[in-house]
Amino acid sequence: MSWRNAKAVLAVLVGTGAVIAVPATVNALISDDVTLMDGRPVDVGVGVGVTLSPPAGSRLSLSDSVPAISTVLLRHEGATLEVTAVSGVDRPADFLAHARRKLRREGMFTVRLRPVVTRAGVLGERGDLVPVPGGVGVSGCYAGFVADERGIVVKISNVSECRAVPPLVWVAVESITVAPEEEW
Structure with a gap:
């Protein structure tokens, strides 16, 4: 050559x-994350009408938050909070059962389910997430809510169970609101 x-x-x-x-x-x-300093409500997706108020200092993941599929991922005090919202839910019990089956396919059982309600009155259930034996799932906390034909699934990881969720992260979950249909 x-x-x-x-x-x-x-x-x-x-x-x-x-x-x-x-x-x-x-x-x-x-940076892949943005620090949220003011605690203003964050929309969970586009056109779904679901919001939550993350605690000041939370980190919003820009690469893992996908408004087009209505998913927001936040990190606060070591916990990771993934919130997904969908519209068109006509049977709350079926939606919540579907959410639990989906978590099972991801390698996690939901255990110790009990009723939960947000400060805005959105009804749902919550329970601990336990990895399926031999699976790849994580421990954590699950919450599912249904209101006005919208379903919300919350998965909190990097915690051992719901009792281990940092208080300010749980306050963010309790802040979930569902806007009346005519507002979104």
């Missing part, structure tokens, strides 16, 4: 490396 060809090959390799390395470096320098 001639010296000129070697320089051309080297230039192509350097250019290819730059195309790969520059975006990866920029991505690594940009």
